[in-house]
Amino acid sequence: MSDQYEAVFARYDTDGDGRLTVDEVTAAIAGMFPAAEVNDLSGIVKALFAEYDTDHDGLLSVTEFVPLAENLPELGSAD
Numbered sequence: 001m002s003d004q005y006e007a008v009f010a011r012y013d014t015d016g017d018g019r020l021t022v023d024e025v026t027a028a029i030a031g032m033f034p035a036a037e038v039n040d041l042s043g044i045v046k047a048l049f050a051e052y053d054t055d056h057d058g059l060l061s062v063t064e065f066v067p068l069a070e071n072l073p074e075l076g077s078a079d
Contacts, residue, residue, distance in 0.1 A: 005069050009062045019059035022049065032074045 012028045
């Protein structure tokens with residue numbers, strides 16, 4: 001696993017519990033788009049969790065996050 005993805009994961013894991021919540025992922029995705037462009041991210045986030053939350057616990061672990069970041073380069077960028 002790339003250190004870059006771990007660093008990005010840690011940045012989005014705002015409560016530091018080692019898991020990304022729906023709210024944390026929503027905030028991460030929202031940061032990628034101008035506010036005027038996307039009003040409701042719930043559908044996007046729901047689809048991402050449906051695909052990448054492989055243990056279906058409603059959270060993304062770092063191992064679940066890496067494939068997401070690899071498929072969505074904007075999310076994986078460490079700006």
